[in-house]
Amino acid sequence: MKLLVIGGSGFLGRAFVEEALAGGHEVTTFNRGRSGADVPGVEAVRGDREVAADLERLAEGRSWDVVIDTSGYVPRVVGESVRALSGRAGTYAFVSSISALDGFPAEPAEEGAPGWACEPDAGPDDGGYGVLKAGCERAVEQGFDGNALIIQPGIILGPHEDIARLPWWLTRIARGGQVLAPGDPGAPMQLVDARDVAIFTLDQAARGAAGQFIVTGPVGKVTYGEWLGLCKEATGSDAELVWVDDEFLVEQGAGTFVELPLWGGPPSAVTANFWNVPTGAAEAAGLRTRPVAETVRDTWAWLREIPEDRRNFGSKTTHGMAPEKEAAILSAWAGRSA
Template structure:
């Protein structure tokens, strides 16, 4: 089959391309060539999806069985791509996000849940990430004449992750010593390996499946404690995990999700909802999730190819607590526990 991947050189896009090539598909990638190096074996079309001329050049004389859009964030930009590709592909698979669900995580997620109100021609100034992704979904549905497949993933981890969540924890734990472990070790977690998300998306696109799917790990997939222990095992580190109460961390000004990646802050209804997303529909359609330890191990193996001082993950330097702040919180916690 002939496949077009919009993006295709970064994190999720790379996973999709590698899986598509492994299946024997003919793959075209369309990107600006700024995020990463294209996977060998693809037809590379350089261009900017915001340029009408580049979109015209992309589709000129080309057709595909399906397109997978891994890099759409602005509705009016995504809509232009969908309209340009109408008549040139049978299925348009758009990678959205669970954050497109209206009210999430304050409101529980579920298959068929409403998405945020956002116009399909909205610009980047018209909403936050989740709201704009909802607008992108509408832009594809209204702009593409063919099957529309929308996947709404939760947290995505795995090799080539460019957000520095799992890579940050692996790098920190590998350095050893006392490591600030946030909250409770039995706090639940859910995530999907980018490779499993790519496999699922390709499985559905190949058969012309349409509709929306929530895609993440199963409820009860793992805990924060199990996850960090997997990081210790993968790195061979003798680090000591020091579990610090969530309320105390908040009092110390520790930032949830970004400063301490994937820690959701003090327990609340929202954090409980965030880590309890049902995936019944996707599982029935064949979603397969690999073991947590495999994702952690493979991500660490990939990181070994990158010197630690160069691990800026696409110039993303916002994730991870500063060493001096971590040390100060651990010292304060130790004094409080005496």
């Protein structure tokens, strides 16, 4: 296949490019050249998707079998890309999110459910992340003359992760000592490797598939305790995981998801829904997910080549707890336990 990847040098886009090249596909990337180096073997076209002239220059004289859009967050912007590329490819594969599903995570996720109310020409101030992703989906479905393939991933991890969730935990655990481990080690998680998202999407595109697929790991594949244990194993660390009660962490002002990556706080309907997302349609269509241990191991192999003081990856959100705060909470927990 001939593929156009909008993005292609960052985390998920890079996974798409590498898997496509490994599969013998011909790949063009379109990006500003700011997020990272181009993967060798691509035709790299520089441009900004928010500049109409750049989109026109990209489309002029070119055509592809599939467009892969991994970097769409604003419906109006995605719509401009769709209009410029409609008729230039047979399939537009848009990587959305489970957060686009209406009511989620306060309500359980349902495969094929409608997205949040959001117009396909909405701007950046017309909603939060999930609402805008739903608008992006509509921009593709309503504006592209061809197959609209909508991929709705859960939590994506793997090498080159630029959100620094797994990288932060690996870095912290590798440092050793007592490590604040949040909540219940038996709490379930659903995680998916970026490479598995890419492989599934490319396979569906090759078959001419359309429609929506929730793409994440199966329910019950790994717990939080097993996940952090895999981080210890991968790094060879002698760190001591100190499991601290959910409610105590809330009392101490510990932040969910960002300050303690992927910790959702005390058990609730929201956290239960977040880690209990159905994937039956994708599995029936061929989704296969690798062991979480492989994702952790490969991420550490990539991460260890980067000096620790450079592991911020340019993310807009700084993940992880400050050492001073972690030490204070661990001391308070030890005092309470004593």
